[in-house]
Amino acid sequence: MPSLPPAPMDWRVLLVDDEEGIRKVMRITLEDAGYQVETAADGAGGLSRCESFAPQILITDIRMPVMDGLELLAAVKQRQPEIEVIVMTAFGEMDLAIRALQLDASDFITKPLHDEAFFLALQRARDRFRARQQVQDYTTLLEAGWARTARELIDTFAFQRNLIDGSLDGILGCDRDDAVVIFNRSLERMLGYTRAQAVGQMTLAGLFHPGEDARFRRALAAEKWGGRGRLALFETALMAKDGQSIPVQASAAILPQPGAMGGLVCFFRDLREVRRLEQEVADQARILHQDKMMSLGRLAASVVHEINNPLAGILNYTRLMLRILKRGPLEATRQADFSRYLALVESETDRCARIVASLLAFSRKSPPAMTELALHDLLNRCALMSRHKLELQKIQLELVIADALPPVRGDANQLQQCIINLIFNAIDAMPEGGSLRLEADRSPCGREVTITVTDTGAGIPTADLPHIFEPFFTTKAEGYGVGLGLSTVFGIMQRHGGTVTAENVAGNGAAFTLHLPLAPAGTSPPER
Ligand SMILES: Nc1ncnc2c1ncn2[C@@H]1O[C@H](COP(=O)(O)OP(=O)(O)OP(=O)(O)O)[C@@H](O)[C@H]1O
Ligand SMILES: [Mg+2]
Structure with missing residues (x-):
């Protein structure tokens, strides 16, 4: 073989x-x-x-x-x-x-x-x-490859579905015949149809508020909304299953398909929340405006009331003196009366001038003359100016100024006016005497200094607290208070980038605190 x-x-x-x-x-x-x-x-x-x-x-x-x-x-x-x-x-x-x-x-x-x-x-x-x-x-290999490709396809499909469903915007796809093929979760929520009710069952036209479909189509065909066949940020309205009109911002694009008009993909952003917020803002603006008009009205009424009395007095005395003068030359006995009348005219005019000056301080738009100020000097000056009044009313003054207080930037006269107003209020609150504490310190946050005036008076009734900074709010008898002290303080603090707060002290008395931002480092030296 x-x-x-x-x-x-x-x-x-x-x-x-x-x-x-x-x-x-x-x-x-x-x-x-x-x-x-x-x-x-x-x-x-x-x-x-x-x-x-x-x-x-x-x-x-x-x-x-x-x-x-x-x-x-x-x-x-x-x-x-x-x-x-x-x-x-x-x-x-x-x-x-x-x-x-x-x-x-x-x-x-x-x-x-x-x-x-x-x-x-x-x-x-x-x-x-x-x-x-x-x-x-080879077949085994092909089968394994096919299984892998199929898995990848399933993953990709699932990812895209999640992407579409996860979108906050409503996403809608339709084929060339306008039939709905994609209808995501947001659209389900927005319109109330389920995906099964929409896909293959409805057309895009059927989802629009009546008349809006034609407008949408015209805009899609026009140049101005992002080019022909594209639409960006177009405001329109859809109609929910229950007939409710849903305002939406639509973006859309015709999907390219060679030789023929392809399907359409649309994104709808629900504008109901935006509309609600817009309405809220408009309402707030209206309320604010009304409030402002009411405050203005109250202010005007108060000004009229406050100035009317002194003006009436001035007018009366002026007329009286004119009448006397018309009768003939002024007799020597009348001269003393004349002096008295003129003094009254002067004091009433002065009162009017003070009201006007305070109102101006409250509403002044021009910025204060800012310099760097040493609080130590400022507070001592205020204490000195009130000493006489304090002694008269048997009020003890306690001045507590923290060591090494940093300077603040401010208008010395205006800040002094604020502190004096607070001291005078405190004095008024203690007709039977008491003690007044004037304190300056750095705030716990370290970015501002605080000046606090605390008294041992009766405190502020809770019902009055929201109103004490309003112009002409006063609880004092006629001739004793106009109600402009605290509103002046408020206006001045605002122009200094600071604030003023009021609180009642546990036990008795009230405390008013001025919060002043620190002077930025490297500014001019403190004014004496
Ligand atoms: N230390 C205080 N204790 C209790 N109440 C106070 C104190 N400071 C202010 N108030 C209340 O706030 C009101 C308004 O104060 P504000 O200084 O604006 O006006 P006023 O003192 O009444 O008048 P004006 O200061 O114009 O002479 C006072 O009438 C008073 O009721
Ligand atoms: Mg006052």
Whole structure:
């Protein structure tokens, strides 16, 4: 026998033949060629060896007793279709060979064996086995690839769906025929339709407030809203399922599709909240305006009232003096009366002037003359100016000025006026005497200094607290208070970038605090 081409040891061949001589010869031939070989003497034995040995190639005789080669072939192909089967026929049994090929045998060889035909059949069986294996590997690979692609597609789809559903804006997609194909959660919330009710069931036109669809289409076709086929920040209205009109800001784009008009994607921003806030702001502005007009009215009425009395007095005395003068030259006895009248005119005019000056201080728009001030000097000056009044009313003054207070920037006269107003109020609050504490310190936050005037009077009734800074609010008897002291303080503090606060002291008395921002470092030296 000529030598067979070398075959790797991992090729296993099962040989089934009822003739022992043939089995022996063929085993030697095959093993010589490098195959692992097992044999069986009949079909049933061959079938069970196929399972245990798992050959890649099965060579079987056709004519065998009990289970013939064709039966074995059919059974093997059913259980282990990957096994390549070569059948052996006797010369002239062509019909059996054809039957074997129909049963998916790889080849047939005729007995007595012709070596070359045998090697060729083996080679072809190996090629077929390998080819089949490759196809299978490739299929497995394709399947794995397909599964991965499918997974990626599912992920991408899920991501896009989340993106669309997560949007606060309503997102709507429709096809070329205007039918809704995308309807996100925000739209569900905004309009009250479910996705199932909208997708494939409704058209874009059906979602608009009547008449708005045509306006939207015109704007989409026009140049001015972001170009033809595009729409940006266009205000329109949709209609909810319950018939409610929903104001929205729409942005839209026609999706490009070659040769034809494509579908449309629209983004709708719900404007109801914006409208509500706009309304609120408008209402507030209206209320503020009304409030301002009322305050102005009250202010005018108070001014009239406050100035009317002194003016009436001045007018009366002036008329009286004119009448006297008309009667003839002024008699010596009348001169004293005249002096008294004129003094009254002077004091009443002075009162008017003070009211006007205080009002001006309250409402002055021009900025104060700011310089850097040492609080120590300022407070001492105020204490000195009130000393006489304090002594008269038997009030103890306690002056507490923190060490190393930083300077503040301010108008010295105006700040002095503030402190004096607070001191005079405190004096008025203690007709029976008491003690007054004038204190200056740095605030806990360190960005401002505080000047506090605390008294031991009756305190401020809670109902009065919201009004004490209003011009002309006074609880004092006519001729004792005009009600301009604290409003003047308020106005001055505002112009200094500071504030004034009032509170009642536990026990008794009231405390008023001026909060003044610190002078920025490196400004002019303190004024004395
Ligand atoms: N230290 C205080 N204790 C109790 N009540 C006070 C004190 N300071 C102010 N008030 C209340 O606030 C009101 C308004 O004070 P404000 O200084 O503006 O006006 P006024 O003192 O009444 O009059 P004016 O200061 O114009 O002479 C006072 O009438 C008083 O009722
Ligand atoms: Mg006062």
